[in-house]
Amino acid sequence: MLQILRKLFSAHKNIMKHLRISAHPAAVAYSMTTLGSSMMNSIFSFYYVKLFLNKYRISEAAFHQSQVVYMIWNALNDPLFGYLQDNSNIQCCSLRRLSILYGAPFYSLAFLLTWFPWRDYAPEDWLSGVHLVVTLCAFDGMLTFVLLAQCALFAEISEHHHNRVRLIKYNQVASLLGSSSVLLCGLVSNNMDNFAAFQGFCFLVAVLGCICMVYTGLHSEGRFDRKYSDTDSQQPALSLSSVITMTWQIISNRDFQLFVVMNFFQVFMLAFCNNFAMIFVDHLIPADVLPSLAKSFMYGAGFICPQLLVLSSQNLLHVFGYYRLILMTFYVEAAAAALMLLLGPNHHYCLALFITANMILVQSAFSLFGLPLADIIDADLEKYKRSSPLSSMVFGTNALFTKPGQSLAPMLVVAILNQYGYEDIKDGKVTEPSAVNALHNIMFYLICIVPMCVTAVQVIAWKPFSIRNSHTTDSKYTEG
Numbered sequence: 001m002l003q004i005l006r007k008l009f010s011a012h013k014n015i016m017k018h019l020r021i022s023a024h025p026a027a028v029a030y031s032m033t034t035l036g037s038s039m040m041n042s043i044f045s046f047y048y049v050k051l052f053l054n055k056y057r058i059s060e061a062a063f064h065q066s067q068v069v070y071m072i073w074n075a076l077n078d079p080l081f082g083y084l085q086d087n088s089n090i091q092c093c094s095l096r097r098l099s100i101l102y103g104a105p106f107y108s109l110a111f112l113l114t115w116f117p118w119r120d121y122a123p124e125d126w127l128s129g130v131h132l133v134v135t136l137c138a139f140d141g142m143l144t145f146v147l148l149a150q151c152a153l154f155a156e157i158s159e160h161h162h163n164r165v166r167l168i169k170y171n172q173v174a175s176l177l178g179s180s181s182v183l184l185c186g187l188v189s190n191n192m193d194n195f196a197a198f199q200g201f202c203f204l205v206a207v208l209g210c211i212c213m214v215y216t217g218l219h220s221e222g223r224f225d226r227k228y229s230d231t232d233s234q235q236p237a238l239s240l241s242s243v244i245t246m247t248w249q250i251i252s253n254r255d256f257q258l259f260v261v262m263n264f265f266q267v268f269m270l271a272f273c274n275n276f277a278m279i280f281v282d283h284l285i286p287a288d289v290l291p292s293l294a295k296s297f298m299y300g301a302g303f304i305c306p307q308l309l310v311l312s313s314q315n316l317l318h319v320f321g322y323y324r325l326i327l328m329t330f331y332v333e334a335a336a337a338a339l340m341l342l343l344g345p346n347h348h349y350c351l352a353l354f355i356t357a358n359m360i361l362v363q364s365a366f367s368l369f370g371l372p373l374a375d376i377i378d379a380d381l382e383k384y385k386r387s388s389p390l391s392s393m394v395f396g397t398n399a400l401f402t403k404p405g406q407s408l409a410p411m412l413v414v415a416i417l418n419q420y421g422y423e424d425i426k427d428g429k430v431t432e433p434s435a436v437n438a439l440h441n442i443m444f445y446l447i448c449i450v451p452m453c454v455t456a457v458q459v460i461a462w463k464p465f466s467i468r469n470s471h472t473t474d475s476k477y478t479e480g
Helices: 002-020 025-055 060-087 096-113 124-155 161-189 195-219 223-233 240-251 256-283 292-312 313-342 346-368 369-385 391-402 406-417 422-427 433-462
Strands: none
Touching: 002 422, 025 096, 025 124, 025 161, 025 195, 025 256, 025 292, 025 406, 060 096, 060 124, 060 391, 060 406, 060 433, 096 124, 124 391, 161 195, 161 292, 161 313, 161 346, 161 369, 240 256, 240 391, 256 292, 256 346, 256 369, 256 391, 256 406, 256 433, 292 313, 292 346, 313 346, 313 369, 313 433, 346 433, 369 391, 391 406, 406 422, 406 433, 422 433
């Protein structure tokens, strides 16, 4: 473990040294928040469901109640923080870099809340339900506050397509490094079997993540930062009617509506893959076919390879644009799921490959979603002749409709699995082969049928999207 930690620290020092001499300091500063957040987010999304279901042994009712509270908070905090960051007179809210700088320590502390139980939980302990509610709300609240500011920076650092593609390139490098935390965590903790090592690794990740985000807070700057700073003292607070009008203008945008529908199902799929990949693999692929070490690399590949795929497709982005590439991933996902369904659950290596590939495709497409949202922000700025873009409000309003997918996925899947005895089987209360086979069958059908149905809806929603050729236009207005 010590050798792995030394290598991680050494790699971090080398990265920081390289970043200081980079030719694109704005892109580096922007991507450091991605590096810190992806280290924490990858571990959180991958492990928290299994931790609370299998180790803390939370009841199904408490799990669902926690997810409902989380769904409501998750939807409301994005437009709330979006309004504050676009319209507040307080610089720690209105200046993107300061939102990241001051939010980073609280973000890291919220991440650590998950991994340290408040006592030795008995099965179906009420306190484990409270722990999950607090964990989800605190982590998502700080994640939203910090990453909403970073999303706004994406649109505000530059309005040129080639500069935004460069930001995505740096972002994917940072995400690639950050996502390796899942692989390293699996190796250090034997896929969470060594819980003390798992906790120690999470503490290290929280510290490194905070340092990375503070770097962004100290060195990043958007095109409109000076304007926010100069006008903060005399800028009047917006009336409720103005806020409602601006929100309606955003929601009434046809392209925004299409994007939101497509993005909702992508968020659902992302939660489905990240939260349940480990549970599905543990049940469907025997240990003698895929040992623990191989599973660690498989899980790591699901988080690392999406960034490699996006980085390798930079030329395709310039030539074909994000619209066609995103559409193509939907077709590939559906075809792969149909093929796996035809092969059946007994082709274990094919199943492992399919689960990994599906994680990669879903995350790869999701990594490009900043581009259509940035184009929607540009179109809104130009259409309504605004003095500055409503970046945070657009991202926050998008999240209002899409974030519930993060809660709906685990709620629906856990409810379906428990209908087939998952709660009793995982605790060893039921061992009959027929019950276990029924559970494994429903797991396999979920793995195949959910992607097929979701991508069908996404194709229908995404095809009419009209902003398809921003990659061919260098500039729509003069950058100031």
